[in-house]
Amino acid sequence: MPDTSTEPPVSNAKIVNTPEEQEDNRRRTRKVLKKFNRKRENLVPVLQQVQDELGYLPREAMLEVAEYLKVPEVDVYGVVTFYNQFRLKPPGKHSIRVCLGTACHMKGGYILLDAWKRRLGVDRGETTADREYDLDTVACVGCCAMAPVNVIDKKAEGRVSPTRVDGILLAFKMEKEKKAKEKPD
Amino acid sequence: MKTVSLTIDGKAIKAPEGQKVLWAALDNGIYIPNLCAIRKASEPYAGCRLCFVEIEGRNGPVTSCTEPVAEGMVVNTQGPRSRRLARTALELLLASHPVDCAHCAKNRSCELQKLCSLLGVKLNTRRFRKLVHNLPIDSSCPNFTYNPNKCVLCSRCVWTCRERYGVGVLGFAHRGFDRVVTTFEDKPIAESGCRVCDECIEVCPVGALVFKDGRKGTPGCAEVKSKTATS
Numbered sequence: 540m541p542d543t544s545t546e547p548p549v550s551n552a553k554i555v556n557t558p559e560e561q562e563d564n565r566r567r568t569r570k571v572l573k574k575f576n577r578k579r580e581n582l583v584p585v586l587q588q589v590q591d592e593l594g595y596l597p598r599e600a601m602l603e604v605a606e607y608l609k610v611p612e613v614d615v616y617g618v619v620t621f622y623n624q625f626r627l628k629p630p631g632k633h634s635i636r637v638c639l640g641t642a643c644h645m646k647g648g649y650i651l652l653d654a655w656k657r658r659l660g661v662d663r664g665e666t667t668a669d670r671e672y673d674l675d676t677v678a679c680v681g682c683c684a685m686a687p688v689n690v691i692d693k694k695a696e697g698r699v700s701p702t703r704v705d706g707i708l709l710a711f712k713m714e715k716e717k718k719a720k721e722k723p724d
Numbered sequence: 725m726k727t728v729s730l731t732i733d734g735k736a737i738k739a740p741e742g743q744k745v746l747w748a749a750l751d752n753g754i755y756i757p758n759l760c761a762i763r764k765a766s767e768p769y770a771g772c773r774l775c776f777v778e779i780e781g782r783n784g785p786v787t788s789c790t791e792p793v794a795e796g797m798v799v800n801t802q803g804p805r806s807r808r809l810a811r812t813a814l815e816l817l818l819a820s821h822p823v824d825c826a827h828c829a830k831n832r833s834c835e836l837q838k839l840c841s842l843l844g845v846k847l848n849t850r851r852f853r854k855l856v857h858n859l860p861i862d863s864s865c866p867n868f869t870y871n872p873n874k875c876v877l878c879s880r881c882v883w884t885c886r887e888r889y890g891v892g893v894l895g896f897a898h899r900g901f902d903r904v905v906t907t908f909e910d911k912p913i914a915e916s917g918c919r920v921c922d923e924c925i926e927v928c929p930v931g932a933l934v935f936k937d938g939r940k941g942t943p944g945c946a947e948v949k950s951k952t953a954t955s
């Protein structure tokens with residue numbers, strides 16, 4: 540089933556940064572900006588380096604970049620939402636990437652995407668409120684023979700089924716509980 | 725200024741050097757379909773792909789909004805190949821357009837309607853599968869409404885917002901089918917520094933940006949609109 544949802548990924552984060560976090564993000568963004576001169580063509584490399592520094596591009600970072608490069612704020616947002624490499628949400632502890640390349644598409648990649656969406660309660664490009672998982676899609680990871688493929692924490696899982704989705708989640712939960720028991724504080 | 729002589733649809737025309745074929749034609753009462761052209765813009769946006777013409781000696785149709793006039797140039801605005809491209813571009817736009825003219829503020833002053841009658845395309849064409857957006861309508865500003873679902877991505881409002889007034893509230897974001905004219909973080913326009921200058925409503929060729937009081941926009945960007953009735 541092709542994904543016919545037409546809503547663009549929304550950016551009204553359920554995750555809100557505290558004023559201290561925001562100030563810290565701004566400071567680290569400015570540190571990156573110092574390396575660049577104020578030319579519009581630096582927008583993409585600047586965003587890449589800010590994302591390297593922060594792990595994603597929070598609102599306050601985009602605003603700093605817009606002001607520094609003297610480009611309209613909406614243009615920074617436009618570039619961030621255009622390229623798949625940019626994230627508006629902080630990365631979760633575990634990254635879930637659902638392949639929707641041609642082969643995985645044919646083999647039901649969208650069913651898995653829906654399964655993850657339902658289990659995690661987030662859309663693609665989003666992070667769960669507890670910052671445990673972030674969910675996104677990728678277009679072919681080069682192992683189509685194993686389609687449908689999900690990349691879990693950088694490791695490719697082949698022939699995934701919705702049941703396997705539950706299994707993966709359960710394994711993560713058990714791992715977390717085990718760790719909590721080992722360090723009961 | 726130096727002028728060049730050329731022929732458009734058999735009519736001998738003089739146009740200032742460097743002018744684009746589209747404007748030379750419009751200035752001489754010859755209509756070429758267009759949605760995204762802005763006369764004062766330094767660079768043509770060339771996004772709507774409606775303004776194709778055929779030029780003698782060229783292999784294929786070219787977009788007239790990007791093609792400068794040249795001495796001795798022979799232009800045909802009605803050629804079958806260019807018309808076919810324009811028609812397809814229009815049908816693609818309509819495939820994602822929620823046509824509801826009876827309840828639309830732009831009814832009878834809408835560029836899509838004019839283009840349809842000119843190019844012989846039905847507003848409810850079924851050539852391509854219909855796939856419309858379902859985005860919220862923004863009524864945050866006191867005197868206008870923005871319905872992104874009707875937007876044809878012509879970029880006129882975006883250009884007007886920044887080039888003429890230096891504000892830059894509106895811009896493009898997201899990608900592919902989700903591409904949309906929006907604000908920083910898709911916030912309501914009123915919360916994004918809009919100065920309610922109304923200029924963007926004036927230039928919108930369709931029912932995406934409309935006045936709340938039903939006022940029709942006056943032709944804003946260039947003479948584009950007034951000339952469309954001809955031909």
Ligand code: SF4
Pocket residue numbers: 821822823824825826828829830831832834835836837847874930931932
């Ligand atoms: S924008 Fe034009 S084509 Fe679309 S509903 Fe309004 S009048 Fe009709």
Ligand code: SF4
Pocket residue numbers: 874875876877878879880881882905924927928929930932933
């Ligand atoms: S809102 Fe209107 S003027 Fe702006 S891009 Fe869309 S169709 Fe063009």
Ligand code: FES
Pocket residue numbers: 638639640641642643644678679680681682683684686688
């Ligand atoms: S399409 Fe998914 S790995 Fe190639």
Ligand code: FES
Pocket residue numbers: 757758759760761769770771772773774775787788789790
């Ligand atoms: S007017 Fe030439 S591409 Fe839109």
